[in-house]
Amino acid sequence: MNADSQTHGAPLQPIRPRRLRTSAVLREAVCETRVHPAQLIQPHFVLDQDSGEELIPSMPGIVRHGRTELLRQVEADWKLGLRSVLLFGLPKQGGKDSTGSASSDPLGPVPQAVRELKRAFGPDLVVMTDVCLCAYTDHGHCGVLAGGKIDNDASLGWIADAALAHAQAGADFVAPSDMMDGRIGAIRARLDGEGLPDVGILAYSVKYASAYYGPFREAADSAPAHGDRRSYQMDPRNGREALREVALDEQEGADMIMVKPALAYLDVISRVRGATQLPVVAYNVSGEYSAVKAAAMAGWLDEGQVVRENLHAMVRAGSDLVITYHARAALQQGWL
Ligand code: PBG
Ligand code: ZN
Secondary structure (H helix, E strand, O other): OEEEEEOOOOOOOOOOOHHHHHHHHHHHHOOOOOOOOEEEEEEEEEOOOOOOOOHHHHHHOOOEOHHHHHHHHHHHHHHHHHOOEEEEEEEOOOEEEEEHHHHHHHOOOOHHHHHHHHHHHHHHHHEEEOOOOOOEEOOOOOOOOOOOOHHHHHHHHHHHHHHHHEEEEEOOEEEEOOOOOOOOHHHHHHHHHHHOOOEEEEEEEEEOHHHHHHHHHHHOOOOOHHHHHOOOOOOOOHHHHHHHHHHHHHHHHHOEEEEEEHHHHHHHHHHHHHHHHOOEEEEEOHHHHHHHHHHHHHHOOOOHHHHHHHHHHHHHHHHEEEEOOOHHHHOOOOOO
């Protein structure tokens, strides 16, 4: 507004976006993003034992469950409105070897937990399972090694075997997190070949080599014994490359596409949303959880308000579903 415009006719009034923010009911009426409990996926760490519970120091509020406690917890969560779980298994002491062969044991922690959950809930619970070798290999890498390097193509068979074991136990979706090339196609072929065409694949398509996985690696005892995961997980500096991974996984038969981590990659979630018609799933990872939790425990921020803001940010960016360790508390405490 300049002095000149003031001299002609009525003085200019500002346009007032604030009118839409006048009251809580009005803000609720015009808000652009809502998060529904059905969109939330609660991760669980499953021990290979009938009962018992172990604390995870780096993830306050999250524990490793024996099967009895897992069932009890999922039941309580179901009553809160949670309908989807993502399972991570921890093999028994001494259960690791160079190929992670325990990952495809039909009596391993994940298949057993899946059978029990499916027996208890049937179709009323969506059971998804993380498929990877790293919790089962003695070297902690997500693929098998040959001459000290990851052997991509030799890993595919082991990964497909693990997915098959989960699917045969009754998993609704298998979620491969290894980032080997060609794994979606290999898993799809194996499931179809074994008469399991209805089991879906949630592809960890866009998985960055992120320091935000730190607390998880303690929780799942899956840190690499040497080296890092940068030869298979994506470089955090890349965005375009994400669209290439999504296109390949879609071609190979993925049913849902994941972006992981979430909060430092909202731009990627948004670009992926525009590049696929498949559901997009954000993984709000362990380090994102623990950072909020630690600050909240120190009294430095309001946990409920931050979790609410983060969940809405992921959905606003384009996620249809959100995997988050905050899911239970968000519903219990009414943070949504
Ligand atoms: C294993 C796997 C990881 C996560 C999910 N599956 C860790 C990793 O790749 O090192 C991370 C989950 C989290 O941090 O919450 N492949
Ligand atoms: Zn892995």
